[in-house]
Amino acid sequence: MRISLKWLSEYVDLPAPDEVARRLTAVGFEVEAVERVGQGLAGVVAARILASEKHPNAEKLSVTRIDAGKGEPLQIVCGAKNYQVGDVVPLATVGTTLPGGTKIEKAKLRGVESFGMLCSARELGLSEDASGLLILDRGIAPGTPVADALGLEDVLLEVNVTPNRPDALSHIGIAREIAALLGHQVRLPRPALREAGAPAAEAVKVRIEAPEKCARYAARVVEGVKIGPSPLWLARRLESCGVRSISNVVDATNFVLLELGHPLHAFDLDQVAGHEIVVRTARPGEKIVTLDGKERALEPDDLLIADRDRGSALAGVMGGGDSEISAGTTRVLIESAWFAPSGIRRTSRRHGLKTEASYRFERGADPGMVIPALDRCAALIAELAGGTVRPGIVDAHPRPHHAPEVRLRWRRPAELLGVDVARDEVLRVLGGLGFEARASDADGATFAVPSWRVDVSLEEDLVEEIVRTKGYDAIPETLPANAARTPVEPADAQVTARAREALEGAGFAEAVNFSFVAERELAPFADPSAAALRPIALKNPISADLAVMRTSLVPSLLRNTSTNRRQRVEDVRLYELARVYRPAPAGSDVPAAEEGELAGVLVGRRNPTGWAAGPDPIDFNDAKAAVVAVLEALGIDARWRARGGAWLHPRLSAEVLGADGAPLGEVGELHPRVAAAFELPRGVFAFRLSGAALVRSARLVPRYGGIPRFPAVLRDLAVVVAEEVEAGAVLASVREEPLVEDATLFDVYRGPPIPAGKKNLALAIRYRAPDRTLTDTEADAAHARIVARLRGGLGAELRG
Amino acid sequence: MADLLGQLEALAKGAREAIGSAADEKALEDLRVRFLGKKGELSAVLRGMGALPAEERPRVGEVANRVRDEVEALLADAKGRLDARKLEAELAGPPIDVTLPGRRLLPRGHRHPITRATEDISAIFARLGYEVASGPEIELDWFNFEALNIPPDHPARDMQDTFYVEVSTLGDGAPDGSVLLRTHTSPVQIRAMQRLGVPPVRIICPGRVYRSDYDQTHSPMFHQVEGLCVDEGITFADLKGTLAAFARAYFGEGTRTRFRPSYFPFVEPGAEVDVSCSICGGTGRLPVPGGQLPPDRATRRCGTCKETGWLEVLGAGMVHPKVLENGGFDPKRYSGFAFGMGVERMAMLRYGIDDLRLYFENDLRFLEQF
Numbered sequence A: 001m002r003i004s005l006k007w008l009s010e011y012v013d014l015p016a017p018d019e020v021a022r023r024l025t026a027v028g029f030e031v032e033a034v035e036r037v038g039q040g041l042a043g044v045v046a047a048r049i050l051a052s053e054k055h056p057n058a059e060k061l062s063v064t065r066i067d068a069g070k071g072e073p074l075q076i077v078c079g080a081k082n083y084q085v086g087d088v089v090p091l092a093t094v095g096t097t098l099p100g101g102t103k104i105e106k107a108k109l110r111g112v113e114s115f116g117m118l119c120s121a122r123e124l125g126l127s128e129d130a131s132g133l134l135i136l137d138r139g140i141a142p143g144t145p146v147a148d149a150l151g152l153e154d155v156l157l158e159v160n161v162t163p164n165r166p167d168a169l170s171h172i173g174i175a176r177e178i179a180a181l182l183g184h185q186v187r188l189p190r191p192a193l194r195e196a197g198a199p200a201a202e203a204v205k206v207r208i209e210a211p212e213k214c215a216r217y218a219a220r221v222v223e224g225v226k227i228g229p230s231p232l233w234l235a236r237r238l239e240s241c242g243v244r245s246i247s248n249v250v251d252a253t254n255f256v257l258l259e260l261g262h263p264l265h266a267f268d269l270d271q272v273a274g275h276e277i278v279v280r281t282a283r284p285g286e287k288i289v290t291l292d293g294k295e296r297a298l299e300p301d302d303l304l305i306a307d308r309d310r311g312s313a314l315a316g317v318m319g320g321g322d323s324e325i326s327a328g329t330t331r332v333l334i335e336s337a338w339f340a341p342s343g344i345r346r347t348s349r350r351h352g353l354k355t356e357a358s359y360r361f362e363r364g365a366d367p368g369m370v371i372p373a374l375d376r377c378a379a380l381i382a383e384l385a386g387g388t389v390r391p392g393i394v395d396a397h398p399r400p401h402h403a404p405e406v407r408l409r410w411r412r413p414a415e416l417l418g419v420d421v422a423r424d425e426v427l428r429v430l431g432g433l434g435f436e437a438r439a440s441d442a443d444g445a446t447f448a449v450p451s452w453r454v455d456v457s458l459e460e461d462l463v464e465e466i467v468r469t470k471g472y473d474a475i476p477e478t479l480p481a482n483a484a485r486t487p488v489e490p491a492d493a494q495v496t497a498r499a500r501e502a503l504e505g506a507g508f509a510e511a512v513n514f515s516f517v518a519e520r521e522l523a524p525f526a527d528p529s530a531a532a533l534r535p536i537a538l539k540n541p542i543s544a545d546l547a548v549m550r551t552s553l554v555p556s557l558l559r560n561t562s563t564n565r566r567q568r569v570e571d572v573r574l575y576e577l578a579r580v581y582r583p584a585p586a587g588s589d590v591p592a593a594e595e596g597e598l599a600g601v602l603v604g605r606r607n608p609t610g611w612a613a614g615p616d617p618i619d620f621n622d623a624k625a626a627v628v629a630v631l632e633a634l635g636i637d638a639r640w641r642a643r644g645g646a647w648l649h650p651r652l653s654a655e656v657l658g659a660d661g662a663p664l665g666e667v668g669e670l671h672p673r674v675a676a677a678f679e680l681p682r683g684v685f686a687f688r689l690s691g692a693a694l695v696r697s698a699r700l701v702p703r704y705g706g707i708p709r710f711p712a713v714l715r716d717l718a719v720v721v722a723e724e725v726e727a728g729a730v731l732a733s734v735r736e737e738p739l740v741e742d743a744t745l746f747d748v749y750r751g752p753p754i755p756a757g758k759k760n761l762a763l764a765i766r767y768r769a770p771d772r773t774l775t776d777t778e779a780d781a782a783h784a785r786i787v788a789r790l791r792g793g794l795g796a797e798l799r800g
Numbered sequence B: 001m002a003d004l005l006g007q008l009e010a011l012a013k014g015a016r017e018a019i020g021s022a023a024d025e026k027a028l029e030d031l032r033v034r035f036l037g038k039k040g041e042l043s044a045v046l047r048g049m050g051a052l053p054a055e056e057r058p059r060v061g062e063v064a065n066r067v068r069d070e071v072e073a074l075l076a077d078a079k080g081r082l083d084a085r086k087l088e089a090e091l092a093g094p095p096i097d098v099t100l101p102g103r104r105l106l107p108r109g110h111r112h113p114i115t116r117a118t119e120d121i122s123a124i125f126a127r128l129g130y131e132v133a134s135g136p137e138i139e140l141d142w143f144n145f146e147a148l149n150i151p152p153d154h155p156a157r158d159m160q161d162t163f164y165v166e167v168s169t170l171g172d173g174a175p176d177g178s179v180l181l182r183t184h185t186s187p188v189q190i191r192a193m194q195r196l197g198v199p200p201v202r203i204i205c206p207g208r209v210y211r212s213d214y215d216q217t218h219s220p221m222f223h224q225v226e227g228l229c230v231d232e233g234i235t236f237a238d239l240k241g242t243l244a245a246f247a248r249a250y251f252g253e254g255t256r257t258r259f260r261p262s263y264f265p266f267v268e269p270g271a272e273v274d275v276s277c278s279i280c281g282g283t284g285r286l287p288v289p290g291g292q293l294p295p296d297r298a299t300r301r302c303g304t305c306k307e308t309g310w311l312e313v314l315g316a317g318m319v320h321p322k323v324l325e326n327g328g329f330d331p332k333r334y335s336g337f338a339f340g341m342g343v344e345r346m347a348m349l350r351y352g353i354d355d356l357r358l359y360f361e362n363d364l365r366f367l368e369q370f
């Protein structure tokens, strides 16, 4: 809300502008900007045009002689055409710097001397109007500074009024706050209303068919008006608050809106069929053309201001084209009504129409302002546009307003604030804000809420009024006295922390991506068992690229990888830890199943940093190592099964399983077609792990198993097996031998003299007995059993 | 016999001279072979002992042993001397190029600044006894709005442009009602109160939130940390003390806080909380580096706080009675305070990040700075 301090000062005595801004901010009306206008106009004076003739050397210029109040007329060359001799216009005298930065100097224009510049409104920084000279009132004496003559100097405040305070969306509303703060009185405007002619009730009838949506509809009639431009003072007032001047009658309604905060509407009474106003909801299929020229299909929830035949305005939101004030209007009907907030809001949102009126009605207009605003506007129209006000108000008032009463216990402020507030301070503050104390006793008092304070209904609301005025600085700083529960770190937080550390230790940087992606990006990651289900979609996404909730984090990471590679960052290791979203199982108390996922992507060189870096590219085993780093940090002993999901290369990927066979996730090289879809080369590896599965499998507390007391016997074993025999199977077979404490694969060899289709696996085996020193004979026997088992089970041959 | 003794004497003398002047280990080894080897000089002398009468042999043997011991000692001595010289030479050489970058086993990883800030904030509140709570991001309208005193058609809904969820894509398991992406972490207040059931409630909830607004200064997804404290006798003074303690812990000792009245539908009374600007120390001005400048030019405007000396970082207030009721707490008996802050802003102030969009582009050149 833009507030003019010049205007505001008509209703309340003001301290200096910066103090006003500080005080308003301190009571909850944040002043976001303080703008000084009409300054830098020193040197611009009113000047009367005495004569004007064509420039001898230029078609489009004139040479004028003007009286600037200095005795001697001045010669000024001018390009505008919109003036007549005798007009008074602004003259920027030599030496003036205009608000736009133009410095006025004595000049020769096409050979003719010019001693200043005649100005348009735009050149003075007053409005955007640059169509011609700003024509001033002829009564202004030449030589008068224009800023004084027009009262241009002003300070404008941009005040942030929170949605609970519609009463402050006006100059009177802000004046009330300042008056309460400073202990001053508000000077309300007292319209001088002179009524004449036949009663208004004979000119128009009002009927409310939807009292639950319209509690009151009051109207006045002004006859014999002449539509014309507004006087400069009025246009300036509106423009300083960002409202365009339209015509005297429309401007009068807008003036009252900005002054008193109550939205009004003016109709051309002669366009109101049957001279009857009906406040009703829209009929099925009904349409209306609003002032912005759009035809709008209405719903039965929309409230209309209609005449006998049809709807003529969307009540409290926007007028309609037919009944608008036009140049030929002579009889004006002024509407001042109170509409229920929720209905106005629904209509405003449904039709995408946000107006000054709807903004105030949907927050809650002051029911006590219906009649004062109507009277003020009628008097103003009569003053500005001539005409007479018909006697009386046509007032339909099916639901009178009853001011609520709120009880405040004297001890409540201290209970809630932690600081005592004296009883007389409570009464003084609330009284200043218009809360009238009714019954008062030793325990507390009952206060009548003023009609404009639609936000106050509870004891706590009154406490807020007190502390708002008193200031939060008066409250001390303490800490809650009672003991807290001892916070326990949940298991998933520990899993998260360890997984992060593991991946960051492996050189991964954490990414944070939006939770919504393009639906097509998720297709390769769909769970085949839930193929029929779409991902959870937004009704109103920002764009198709941000339209559905992620079911996997991998696509976002692939996009990040692609973006980084375009920036010539080719060694990429990224991880993300976030939720993925799927439909909730039946009986859930939340709308969706949100489970954590840990995903990573890696591509580039294995050792990407520094002078000792090698050219070796990352391969499957690096990706697997990253997963193993996470699993080891969580104490999870995993199993590996060839072939991950459809998004992975079928030959170069694996499924990760827990010791109990439960799936933990997948790892591998991207499927070449998925890589291509994300504009990535071959050789990009990725993994994803289920957060819930990790939490279930994690062993966060280690278990001490003792230190072996007897020495181990070490033996190496080299076996040749067929390509398709997995190392894991060989190791598992070795570990079946009870005396084997540990077995490690230390080499895989293919090539001569090993026959094609086979590979040589070299293992280091450690034998140990827990209860005695193992003899060589025992170890040899165990070794032989292993060889026999490998030969029998996996077709292995002993080598060397 | 005298002949043999003379030979031994000569051998010892020759060994003393030769070993004393041996230049390196190879020469020393050659000398060992020459004097003590199987075919060496000492062996040759001893072979002559066979011709001696038996009573003379012990005497010669004794001398021979003495000579062997002496030669061995000389050799060991010389070896020690040579080793020491070699070590001296190695230690005295030119130093290596220590400015070469250390060889990394693996590049260091990086934690996202939003995560870092969230962890820092959570750790401070953990010390004040706050437990981390969480709630769904895909939320029912009731929890996100209605339970927080924001009924349908309430203009406060305009404060938060909301993403709504296509209910048909939620499957049959979802509870009835309008579903949205939570616009703030405040619905966790309700869920936490309902879950805990009894005081004390002291929780913070960090998490993702969503608003349908996307431009240079708005992201459709961002992060908040919500805090809630409910018990008997909780006052606004407790809120002030808690947030003042937090601000000092997060922004540094000396940080001041300022509470201004404001409006959030789920608190009453409500406040915006400013902290003294951590960039300029609350003065609104920053020193201009370099030289002796006149006083009016020695400082420049602080852009972070726009010269006000204050930064708006938190919203807070006393929990609205209707919110307590919706959480299952009797507002006549219990009171509480709640607060919320934007993590992106907290991280911006801590790390000097100047563009919101950087957080979600995941450019490694950005991430690697953390």
Ligand SMILES: [Zn+2]
Residues within 6 Å of the ligand: B277, B278, B279, B280, B281, B282, B283, B284, B285, B302, B303, B304, B305, B306, B307, B308, B309, B310
């Ligand atoms: Zn600053």
